[in-house]
Amino acid sequence: MDMRAFDLPRYLANLPLFSDLSAPELLRLAGGCQLRRYQRGEAVFHVGQACEEFHVTVTGQVKLFAISPAGQEKVIELLGPGHSFAEALMFTGKPYIINAQALTDSLVLSVSKEAVLREIEADSRFALRMLAGISRRLHGLVHDVQAYALHSGVQRVIGYLLRDQLVEDCASGEVITVSLPVSKATVASRLSLTPEYFSRVLHELEAAGLIEVDKRDIRILDAQRLASHSSVGG
Numbered sequence: 681m682d683m684r685a686f687d688l689p690r691y692l693a694n695l696p697l698f699s700d701l702s703a704p705e706l707l708r709l710a711g712g713c714q715l716r717r718y719q720r721g722e723a724v725f726h727v728g729q730a731c732e733e734f735h736v737t738v739t740g741q742v743k744l745f746a747i748s749p750a751g752q753e754k755v756i757e758l759l760g761p762g763h764s765f766a767e768a769l770m771f772t773g774k775p776y777i778i779n780a781q782a783l784t785d786s787l788v789l790s791v792s793k794e795a796v797l798r799e800i801e802a803d804s805r806f807a808l809r810m811l812a813g814i815s816r817r818l819h820g821l822v823h824d825v826q827a828y829a830l831h832s833g834v835q836r837v838i839g840y841l842l843r844d845q846l847v848e849d850c851a852s853g854e855v856i857t858v859s860l861p862v863s864k865a866t867v868a869s870r871l872s873l874t875p876e877y878f879s880r881v882l883h884e885l886e887a888a889g890l891i892e893v894d895k896r897d898i899r900i901l902d903a904q905r906l907a908s909h910s911s912v913g914g
Contacts, residue, residue: 688713691789695736697764697813701806705799712795718742718782725766726779733790734767740786741861744778745869755869757821758783760861768814770796783862836871837881838906841891845903856903860896885909 689706692698698709715738718724724735724742735742737759744756744765756778759765769776770793782788800807831839841858860867868878882898885891890906892899900906 686715688715688789691738695762695764697809700809701799705802709791709795709799712792712798714790714792716788716790718786718788720782720784720786722782724780724782724788725776727777728775731766731769731772731774731776732794733792734764734770734796735780736764736789736791737761738787738789740788741783742780742786742788743783743862743866744780746778753869754872755866758862758866758870764813765817767810768817783866833871833873833877834881834884834909836873837878837885838909840867840871841898841900842903842907845900854903856900858898858900860898864896 688710689703692706692709692713693701698706701709714733718740725731727747739761742759742765744759746754746756748754757765765780766776769778796810800810844858845856864878864882865875868875871878873881882891882893885906886893888909890901890909892901
């Protein structure tokens with residue numbers, strides 16, 4: 681992507697957070713944005729760094745993660761194109777408490793706190809949209825915590841594979857291919873599982889005739905059967 685040809689106001693208008701802004705407002709907001717390229721493995725931000733902006737993944741994949749005192753990495757979230765992050769942290773006035781890293785060559789849009797506050801002062805409805813976006817992310821994180829506490833490892837893996845599917849709308853026997861956007865080890869960490877356990881669950885589901893695994897491509901042979909297996913999986 682040629683960054684010089686990138687239409688920033690138009691891109692902002694396509695994000696739910698900014699879709700109601702007028703053309704002059706979008707131009708003003710664009711003045712407070714920066715578009716940055718990150719190579720695979722490069723840090724977007726790290727713990728302790730001042731948080732003066734929030735971010736949107738334009739292309740590529742970004743992971744949010746924490747490091748335990750023992751040095752173990754825990755993936756908190758995986759963020760593909762169109763997903764924003766660090767909105768809530770930006771408003772605290774405190775440094776980042778998590779890390780962000782590009783998993784692939786990525787393009788990330790950073791929106792400055794100053795630009796956001798300027799729009800909030802101009803239109804209180806903008807503040808409500810920011811709150812709605814933060815609330816959706818909080819709801820998702822609470823859902824994840826519930827899954828870790830109440831669901832077995834098998835249920836978590838099946839839930840991840842079916843996360844974008846409306847199972848009730850899938851015809852019996854319909855084959856669906858899910859491509860993992862990142863490595864299996866990264867997905868496992870996201871689900872609070874070891875890579876070995878994640879691979880073992882995939883092998884068990886494959887042996888049961890529910891999926892077929894081809895590297896990062898996973899063919900779901902029957903979504904309804906797979907969902908039913910989740911209710912009995914341990």
